[in-house]
Amino acid sequence: MRSASEPSTIFFCFSNFLHSIVPSFSGFVFDFETLLLIRNMFAVSRLGSLLRRCNRTTIVSELKGFSRAYNESSLQSSSRFSVPEHCDRCLISRFSSFQAFKSLPKNLVNHTTRKMSTTAAVLNSTAVEATNSGLKLLVTKGPHAQKAVGIWLFGCAAWVFSLVVLGGITRLTRSGLSMTDWKFTGGLPPLTQEEWVQEFEKYQQSPEYKRINKGMSVEDFKFIYWMEYAHRMWGRGLGLVFSFPFAYFIAKGYITRQLGLRLSALFALGAGQGLIGWWMVKSGLEEPRSEWVQPRVSPYRLATHLTSAFVIYCGILWTALSVVMPEAPSGALNWVHGATKIRRLALPASFIVGLTAVSGAYVAGNDAGHAYNTFPKMGDVWIPDDIFSMEPLIRNFFENTSLVQLNHRILAMTTLSAIGALWFASRRIEVHPAVQSLIGATLGMAALQVTLGLSTLLMYVPTSLASAHQAGALTLLTFTLLLVHTVRKPSPALLKSLASVSKPSTVKVL
Secondary structure (H helix, E strand, O other): OOOOOHHHHHHHHHHHHHHHHOHHHOOOOOOHHHHHHHHHHHHHOHHHHHHHHOOHHHHHHHHHHHHHHHHHHHHHOOOOOOOOOOHHHHHHHHHHHHHHHHHOOHHHHHHHHHHOOOOHHHHHHHHHHHHHHHOOOOEOOHHHHHHHHHHHHHHHHHHHHHHHHHHHHHHHOOOOOOOOOOOOOOOOOOOOHHHHHHHHHHHHOOHHHHHOOOOOOHHHHHHHHHHHHHHHHHHHHHHHHHHHHHHHHHHHOOEOHHHHHHHHHHHHHHHHHHHHHHHHHHHHOOOOOOOOOOOOOOHHHHHHHHHHHHHHHHHHHHHHHHHHOOOOOOOOHHHHHHHHHHHHHHHHHHHHHHHHHHHHHHHHHOOHHHOOOOOOOEOOEOOOOOOOOOOOHHHHHHHOHHHHHHHHHHHHHHHHHHHHHHHHHHOOOOOOHHHHHHHHHHHHHHHHHHHHHHHHHHOOOOHHHHHHHHHHHHHHHHHHHHHHHHOOOOOHHHHHHHHHHHOOOOOOOO
16 A cells, blocks of 8 residues: 555655756746646656667666665755655656557657647646537436436337338238228227128228239238238337327426427427328229239338438437437547548438438339349340330339339449448548448448348348348448438537647647
8 A cells, every 4th residue: 555645755756857857847836737747748758769769777777866866865955745765666666667668659759749738637627618618418407317318319219220120021021001091099900800801801902902912811811911010000109109208308307499399300200100101001002003013002102101211210310319429529639620521521422321222212112123133234234225215204213113223223332332432531531430430330331231232132032131131221321320420510619629739838848
């Protein structure tokens, strides 16, 4: 155990040591916080260069000589500090360990010497005060409330994620048209055999049964009915999971006006999502225009339904990130400048990711994945001849199977190229290590998503791979959203504090 007077002893010895070897420090009154900072800077810069020129034995002998000289002089001087005999051993043990700095890179030593220029107390108080003064938090009542609201929002985002995946499986198993009516609040499923027969008779009147599932048994019908019923009730469950905690947090005063308005808009969009879903299903219950066309939902309505789900998911996730991470990670002013450069590249890449995901909805709506199950060519050609066979021309981009799949292929490769270019450019930009890791993870996810898409196409759209491909699209969108949120512009208070830290101040170590 150290004695109570040891810190004061070390402080006094280190102060005299600095005055003896650095003439520019003579006449300067050192406080304890200042010496702590100077000690760290001096260890990296002055002692680091000294240790590179001299060996360890020479330095230790010089410190021993200084300690003996100090002990002799302290016997003749009056001071409020008492220096025990073990001071020399303490100093030698402290400073002899600085030999490890000999292996540090030269640019690290120079960078530290330039940047560290003021006392630790001034730095910490300035940064904290400036940050807290200009930062507008979305949640009040302290860190406990911030954590509770953040966990709730992340849980809602995960619920939406699972709802999108379940909706994809429902579509892939052709279960979406099994329920021929819709109620906003829902209801109980069939519980008796008679009720199941009644529901099955309703389904037998639909075009899907007449043209695709004719001859289906009641037991087979139960499977597709339960899939659609689970999807609908899972969506209604999200409404309960969102609304009840939302009302509780408002009553507790956790949520600010800005956050309340944003969450209210997301709740309204989620309630409208149920109406959009029924609007989509209703299009599949209508008789097709031709007897050769299979009954299916409108690709426009399917794209609207899926895009709305993506918007809700991104809105909840962005809000959750803003609650738990109200300030962008910075650490240094040069990292902020690097984040600005990354943001200029990440925003277009994120837009391409979103556009590719929406184009996938049109691939699903037109069953375009079942055509041209070859790659890189589409059949025997690179570009099919019928890509502009519909009139007016604009219809081909949304209803022509050949052009819809071609567009999705081009957008997928463009997405991978854009994220790859972002990763390559980030290697030359000085950014926060977390940002660099996130860019690498985004590139890996983009490569995996392209692999899943190609596997789904070449294997004729199996349900497992196709649902994994849809989940991969949402995962890639999550990574890009997290990247854009991480490199967003810092608050003016943080920029001001970082600028003040980077400026040289009154005390400098030469």
